[in-house]
Structures are given as structure tokens and as C-alpha cells.
Amino acid sequence: MTQTELARMVRTSKSTISRVENCVGPIPAGLPSLLDQVFATDGLFKRLYEEVESRGFPAHSRPRIELEPRAVAIAEWSPTVVPGLLQTPDYARALFREGDPRASDAELASTVHKRMARQEILKGTTPPDFSAILCESVIRRRVGTPKVMREQLAVLLEHGKRPTSVIQVLPLDAGTHGLMDGPLSIVTTADGPPVVYTEGIRSGAIIDEPSQVRHLSRSYDVLTASALSRDTSAQMIRKHMEAL
Numbered sequence: 399m400t401q402t403e404l405a406r407m408v409r410t411s412k413s414t415i416s417r418v419e420n421c422v423g424p425i426p427a428g429l430p431s432l433l434d435q436v437f438a439t440d441g442l443f444k445r446l447y448e449e450v451e452s453r454g455f456p457a458h459s460r461p462r463i464e465l466e467p468r469a470v471a472i473a474e475w476s477p478t479v480v481p482g483l484l485q486t487p488d489y490a491r492a493l494f495r496e497g498d499p500r501a502s503d504a505e506l507a508s509t510v511h512k513r514m515a516r517q518e519i520l521k522g523t524t525p526p527d528f529s530a531i532l533c534e535s536v537i538r539r540r541v542g543t544p545k546v547m548r549e550q551l552a553v554l555l556e557h558g559k560r561p562t563s564v565i566q567v568l569p570l571d572a573g574t575h576g577l578m579d580g581p582l583s584i585v586t587t588a589d590g591p592p593v594v595y596t597e598g599i600r601s602g603a604i605i606d607e608p609s610q611v612r613h614l615s616r617s618y619d620v621l622t623a624s625a626l627s628r629d630t631s632a633q634m635i636r637k638h639m640e641a642l
Contacts, residue, residue, distance in 0.1 A: 408432040427467060427518035462583065462595040462602065466519055471586040473618055474530040475577050479541070480550060481530055482513050483520060484557055484565075489550040490514070492542035520563075528557075529564040531618075531625050537567060537638050544642040551639035558632050566625035567634050575624060576617035584615055 401415040408415075408429060418425055430443035437443075448464055466472070466483075474481045480489060490513045494506055501509070520528060537554070540547045558565035568575075579596075586592040594605040594614045605611060626634065 404436070407436050425515075427515075428522045462585065462597075462604070463516065465585045465587060465593070465595075466516060468587040468589070469519065469526040469585050470588050471527040471584075471592075472529070473584040474528075475582045475618060475621060476530065476536060477533040477578070477581060478536065479539075480532070480536060480554065481581075481583075483517055483528070484530065484554060485513060486546070486550050486553050487514055488546040489541055492546060520557075525562050527562055528560075529566075529622075530557075531566045531568055531621055533568050534570045534634070537635055540642070548639050548642045551635050551642075554635050555632055555639070558628060558635075564628055565631060565635075566622065566628060567631040568621060568625045569634075572624050575621055577614075577621055582614060582618065584611075584618060 401412045401419070405412045405415045409432070410426065410429065414426065414429075418429065425447060427447075430447035431441075433439070433443040434441055444467075448467055472483070474483070479485075479493060482490070485493075487510050490510050491506055494501065494509050498505075519525060532554075537551060541550070554565055557563050581597050583595040583597075584592050585595060591606075591608070592611055592615065594611050596603055596605065605614065625631070
């Protein structure tokens with residue numbers, strides 16, 4: 399089978415097939431499933447893709463990374479930084495540089511590349527329903543240069559316009575709430591109940607016990623009700639972007 403023939407069957411370009419064969423750049427997130435259909439490999443390419451992708455991340459975050467490609471819905475609460483699925487390359491690079499000042503440029507580039515590859519799940523034809531609540535401090539805190547932060551806020555505004563995404567800001571004067579201990583993600587897949595992922599500086603954990611998941615999901619619902627509306631959130635983000 400030629401590259402052109404395979405490209406036609408999986409609805410991509412010959413150059414994409416060539417890049418994948420030569421290990422150049424990321425593998426498009428939807429390609430492994432299409433290859434499984436073409437070669438009747440019963441999910442083999444998809445399983446291998448998920449396994450290889452997860453190995454490039456810290457051990458504590460791999461369970462979450464493995465869930466993302468199968469997600470039909472992802473809900474994020476972030477009190478400190480823009481969630482990884484919404485970060486620009488320069489914003490991510492600034493975070494990684496501060497987190498590991500001794501990292502080489504090549505190491506930084508590799509880490510940023512892996513983070514950007516995760517975002518493919520939001521760019522496909524059937525992205526998961528995505529919701530994110532950001533503390534107001536996230537859009538106020540400058541990460542990198544003013545230009546880097548302006549570009550990041552612009553990306554948040556673009557994501558907020560997508561029909562499958564909801565971006566909200568929790569104002570600093572919203573008061574106390576049940577998720578003040580740290581960031582949280584609720585991931586729902588088509589083949590299982592929702593699970594919660596919580597993360598610390600160098601740690602992370604999957605919570606799948608039903609009563610705990612219900613409790614944390616309820617706290618997220620309350621947070622959603624306390625946050626600004628989509629339009630008002632966009633106005634606040636735009637105001638801070640224009641002020642930079």
C-alpha cells in the first residue's frame with residue numbers, strides 16, 4: 399500500500415503519513431483509530447498510541463493522560479495556572495523554565511511539544527465537551543512576557559467561542575468554596591463512570607470511589623454557579639488582555 403493510498407483511506411495527507419513513518423512531529427490524535435479501521439487491528443494502534451503518549455509524562459500524571467483520548471467530557475478547575483489543554487507553547491515554556499531552571503533548550507522543547515500534543519483531543523472532529531473554571535488570579539498573574547500573556551489570554555477567548563467549550567472565571571471576591579485545596583479535573587469516558595484527578599506540585603491521584611466522585615462533582619457544580627457567566631468571563635479576560 400502506498401502512502402498516497404493509505405492517506406486517502408484515513409482522510410489525511412501523504413505528507414502526514416510520511417512524517418509519521420519517519421517519526422517527525424506528533425502523531426495526529428485521530429489517526430491511530432483510523433489505522434485500526436483500515437488494517438482491522440482491533441484497537442491495537444490506538445492502544446499503542448495511548449501507551450507511548452503517556453510514557454512521556456511524569457508517572458503521577460499518566461493515569462490522567464491515558465484517560466484524555468477516550469474522554470467524552472472534561473471539566474477543569476484551576477486556581478493557579480491556565481490548564482495544560484489550553485496553554486500556548488510560550489506560556490507552557492515559561493512555566494517549565496521556572497519549574498526546572500537547569501533544563502536544556504532541547505529538554506524544554508520536548509516537554510512543550512508533549513504538552514501541545516495533548517491538545518489534539520480538542521481539535522478533532524468529535525472533541526469532548528470541555529469546561530474550565532479559572533480563578534481570577536490565573537488571568538491576572540503574568541506568566542512570561544506581556545506578549546506571552548496577551549497571546550495566552552487571546553487563546554482563552556478563542557476557546558470560549560467554541561460550541562463544545564465553556565470558559566468561566568471565578569472572581570477573587572467569590573468567597574470560600576469546597577475546592578480551595580487545589581486543581582481538579584473530572585474526566586468522563588464513554589465506557590465508564592466519571593473519575594476525578596487531583597494534582598499537587600509533584601503528585602497526582604485518580605479518585606474513582608463513587609461517593610467521593612459525587613461529592614467533588616457537586617463541589618464543582620457549586621463552583622460553576624459561583625463563577626461569572628461565559629460572556630462576563632470573556633469580558634474580564636479581554637479587559638486584562640488589553641491592559642497588558
